[in-house]
Amino acid sequence: MGNAISKIPKRSPRHVTGMGKVKVDKKPKPADNGLVKITASVFFDGTGNNRTNTAIGKSARLHNANAKYAVVAGRTVTFKDSSYESFYSNVAIMEHLNLLDKPNEQVSYYTEGIGTQNGLDDDNLGSGFGAGPTGIPTKVAKGIVGLTTQIEALLERTDKKIGHLTVNVCGFSRGAAAARHFVARRTAEFFPHYTSLSGSLGITADKITINFVGLFDTVSSYGGEKHQTVLGQVRNNVLHKSFDDDVQELHLAIGNHAKQVVQLAAADEYRKNFASTNIQSSVRVGVGLEVCLPGVHSDIGGSYEEYKEEWRWVTDFERLRLIKEGWYTKEQLANPQGGWWIHTMRKLTHVYQFIPLSIMVALAGQSGMKFKPFNADNHDYRVPEKLQPLGNDMYKYVLGRPGPRSLEPYVPAEYDLPEQFHWVRNQYMHRSAVQGESIAQNLKMGGRYKNRLPDRQIFPDSLPR
Template sequence: MYEVADKESKAKVLAPPAFPKEGRLPGTLRAVGENYALQTRESNRYKRAKDKNGRSQHGKCCQAIHISLFFDGTNNNEHNDTIKLHPSNIARLFHASIQGDTARDFGYFSYYMPGVGTPFPEVGEMDYSGQGLRYASGGEDRINWALVQVASALSFAVAKESIDIRASKGYVEEMGTWRLPLMIGLGAGKRRRVMGRLLKPLELKMKTAPPTPRPLKVKLYVYGFSRGAAEARTFVNWLAELFETPEGADKPLPQLAGLEVSVEFLGLLDTVASVGIAHAAPFFAGHMDWADDSQLLPSAEKYPDLVKCCRHFVAAHEQRSCFPLDSIRNEEGLYPTIAQEVVYPGVHSDVGGGYQQNDQGKARNGTHELLSQITLHDLYAEAFAAGAPLQVPEEVLPDLLKDEAAWRVMELKTKREFDTSPQTIERFNAWRLKTLGLPNEPNTESPWLYKAVEVNKTLEEVLADQLYWITGWRIGRYANGSYANQPFYKEATEHKGQIEEIARGKNAAEKARARKGREDNPESAENFPGPPIYEPWIDKTQIEQAATEFRTDYLDIVREQTSYLGVVVDVVLRGGAYLMNDDDERRDYGEIRQQGVAYSELLFRDAVGTPSDDPQMALLVALFDDQIHDSRAWFMHDALGSRELWAGYFFYRMIYFGNESSRRLTPMMIAGKLIGVAIVAGTTVYGVRLLRGKHRGALGAGLGALGAIGGVLGGLAAAGVAYEVIDLATGAVVPFLPGADELLKPTYDIGTVVAQQKREMALEDYAERMQRSIDFLRQSGSLIEQVKAVVA
C-alpha cells in the first residue's frame, strides 16, 4: 500500500455528495440571482460609497472585469472534439461560459487554451504533436498566452482596444524561454518585462483618465484538466509573480494595471504534470520545467485572499505510470483552507471528459451515459456558487436580466452537453454507497447546491481501496474471461483490414490537405490546423490484450510483451526530470491481489462473472462494465504495439504533494543530465537497461544480472532497483561516478533533491561559461589580467 507517514497528521480527502436526478444546473430564479449578486458585488459596493468629496456615487457607471480561462487536457481540442461530439468537460464549461462581443462590453471575457499535443494556431502550433503528448511541450506557451489574454481583456476594458492575435503571438514568443535545460528560470523576468510593458500604460490611464464604465476589480475564473490543470495551477503562480511589492510593504500588492486581482475560482480535474511515456522512460515520472515548484497554490501568507476557492476532482481508478497525480495537499499534509480535493470514480478522462460514445463499448447509447457528466455538473455547481459567469437555463433567468438574455441564457446545444443518463446517476450513487459507505440521499430541495462529504481517510488510502475494487472487477471479468460475454465487449468497435487501411489513408490525406492549405495561404495558415494523430479503432483487440495481461499477472505467469520494444530504452536528453521509483513490486502485487480477491467475491456470486444478488452491488458491477474505461488498454497502443511497457494493473498510482511524493524516488536524469554518470563528450543519446527483481516476466532480468556488470562501475543497484546506462553509439556501458549511490539514494522529498541538483548544475554551467569566456579573451589578447609582482 502507499506509505503514508504519520497518517493521523495528514488531512483527509473528500467524497462527492449523492447526485440528484435533476442534475446541478440552477433550478430557481433565486439561485441565479445569488450568482449575479456575487458578480456585481464590487459595483454595488462602489455605488453605495461616497467619493473623496463626500458625494454619492450611486449614478456612476462601473463594473468588475470577469475573465474566464480554460486550459484543456492532453490531446483535447475543443474545435475538433466538439464537431465530433466528444468535447472534454473543460470545453463544455467553456461553451457554457458568458462570452461574446456584447458580453465583453459588460466586462465578461472568456478564453480557451487547447490541450498540449493539439493544434493551437494562435501560438504557432498547427498540428497534433507526439512531442506535446509525450513531453507536455507547448505548455509554457499556453500559460503565457493566457497571461497575454488577461492583458488584452484589461486593454479592452480600460482603453477599448484588445491585443490582436498576431501581436499576442509575438508577446508569447518574447516571453518564452529557450528550449534548453535550466532556461525556464529566465521566464519570470521575461514575463514581468513583457506584461509590464502591456500593463503600465493602462495603469497610467486608470489614474489620469479612467474610462466609462470604470473598471473596479479583475476577477479570474480558471479551469483545467490533466496537464491543463497543471497549466492552470502554474498560471496562478506566474500571475502572482507579476505583483509588485510597494516600498515599505512586506507583501506584494495583488494588482494589475492598478486594479485589484483575485482568483475567484480555480477548478481542477485530475491534475497531471508528468513527462515521458513508458517506453521512453520506464519507471520514471517527472515534471516539465514549467511545472517545477508551481503546482501548490500560492502562499496564503504572502498572497492572502488571492485564491478565493479551489476545487480538485481526482480520478479514483487511473493507473497509468506516466499519469501520476499532483495533489493540492502540501508537504505538511494539509489542504489550504479554501481548497477541497474530492475523489470520483473512473480513470483520468472519466473525470475530465472527452470519451466518445461506445469507446471501449462504454456509454453505448450516447455521451449522456458517460461518467464524466457527473463531474461536469459538480464542477459547474461549485463554480456557479463562487459567482462564476456561466450561462443558465432560460426558464430561471430573472426579469432584471432579460435584456442580457442573448448571452446569459444557455443555448440548447450547450444544455444538451449537460444531459446525464438516470442509469449513470443510479450507478454512481451505488458506487458511493458500496465502496465508501455513504448514504444515497441527494439534496432534492436545492439539487444545484454541492457539498462534498468527509470520509475520514487520506487521499492515498482512498485511492488504494478504489484500486482494490476495480481489481476485484477485473478478476471477475478479465481473469475469468467473462468480459467476452458482456455487451461492452461484444459491441465495441473493431476496424481491421481494408476498413482500417481506408481510415488511416483518410487521416494521411487530411494531414496533406492541411499542409498544402498552409503553404498556399501563409497569411491565413491558422485556418488550416492538422487532424488528430491517427489511432485505429481496435477496441476489442485492446480489451483482449489487456485481459490476457491481467490474467497472466493475476496467476503470476511469466508473460511476453506484445511488442518488440523494450529491451534497451532510448533516452534523449530533455529538459525534464526523470525519476525512478524503488517500489517493492512483489509486496504491492500481493496486497492488491489479496484485496482484489476479497472485493471480487462481493461483486460477483460465481466464477463466471455473474453479478452479486445485492442490487446495489450489481449496480456497481454495471458501472465498471459500462461506464468506467480502461485507460491502460488503449494508451499509446498504436505507437507501442502494446500497453505501457514495464507497468501493469498491479501498481499503485504515484502521487505528488508539492516537492514530496507518495513513493520513494531516485533522481535519475535532471534537466538533460544523467545523474551520477560519467557523461562522454559528444554523446547525446543513451540507453537505459533496467535490471529488476522478478515480477511477472516483463519486468527485467533480475538483480543477479548486476553482478556481471561490476557493481557501481557499470550499473547501480539500490533498494531492489538496478539499471545501467549505455552509449548507444558504441554499445559501451557508461560508468557511474564514485559516490553515485549517495546522489541516487531514493527519497520521498524528491522535489527538494531535484531543486538542489538544478542549482548545482546551474552554478557549474555558469562557471564553465565564464571559464570559456576567459580562455577566449586570453587567446585573443583582449584579457587584461592583474599579476602579482615578483619580489626578488
C-alpha cells in the same frame, strides 16, 4: 449527439500590438478615476483536446462516418488518435456554458489543449512531454495574452480602468497543470522571465484575486524546455525521471493563493505516465477540496469518443477481480481454455463524463461563477436518465463534504462506487491502461502495479513548512 459548441461564434480577441509600438488610433485613457471591477474566467484544455478540431472532426464524420482526414485551410489533417477524434472535454463544455450576463464587466477565454493547434496536426513534443511551442508554459502565456486582449477591449469599450480583477481558472489533465501554473504567473514572483498576468495588464498584484480554481485530475508529465526533440525528451525522462520535479518546475502548489481550489481526481487511473498531483497545499490552509471519483482520467475530465469499441488484453489472474468490480461480465471474460491471456471487447459511450461535469459546475457556482442551464440548448451535456441515480448519489456525496479542511496526513475523500452501480463500469467507464500490446504502446500507456494490483502514483504538491 449534437454539436452545440460549434454553433456558437468564438469570442474573438482584438489585435495585439507588438512590444514598444504605439497604436495611434487608440482612445486616450480616461482622465477621471472611473474604475471597473472585472471578472475573468480562463479555461485550459487537456492534452490532445481541442474544441475547434473536435468540431472539424465531427463535421467531417457527419458527411462520411468513416472519414479519416479533413482539409483545413489547404492543409490535410489526419484524424487517427488525434484531437479530431475526441469529444469535447468538460473544460471546453464549461467555457461554452460560462454565462457572461454583464459584458462590460466579464470576459472568458479558452485555451486549446497541450499538444494541439487549431486546424493543424497534433504535436508530438507537446503531447508526449508538455513542452515546446504547444507545451504547458506556452499555453499559459497564450491564456494570459488572450485574457489581456479581451480585458483591454472591455476597457476601451467602457472607457474605464481596472479597479479590481477577479479570476476563475479551470483545467483538465495537463490543462489542470497549466491552470496551476497560471496561478503562479499571476505575478512575476516565481517566473520573472515569463509573461505574467499583472505585468501583461500593467497592474499591481493587489488588484488581482484568484477566486475559484477547478481542476479535473491534474497530470503534469512535463519534460521541461531544455530538450526540444522527442528523442531528447525520452532520454531525459528515462535517465533523469523528468516528470518527477514538476511541482517545483511549474510551481503547481497553489496553497492559499486562491479563495477556493477543487480537484476531482480519477480513482481508477493507474497508467505509469499519468501520475496525479494532489492539492494538499490548499487543503492544509483551508481552501482546498479534493475528491476521487470512479473512473479513469478522461472519464472524469471528458473527451472520450461518443461511441467506442474498447479492446483489451486481460490476464487470467485479474479475471475474477475485474468481474467482481463490474468492469466485465463473465461472458466477456470467458476463458474455457484456461489460457494466461484473454482478449476482450466492450462497447462504451462517453456520457459518464457529464456526472463530474455537473459536480464541478455546482462547485464553481458556489464560488460565484454562473452557467447557462442544461436546457434544450445544452441538452447534449446533461446526465442521461439511466445514470441519474448514480449522478445524484455522487453529487450529494461531493456537495455534502465539509468543504475546505486540514488533514494530517493528507488523504483525499473518495466516493466508493456502491455495488448496485457496478454495472456502470461495464457500460460507461473506460480502462485506459494497456498490457500485452506492442513495446511502444506498453511504454506509452502501460499500467503501474504494486503487489500485482493497480497502483497510481500521486505527487504531493508540498510546500516548505
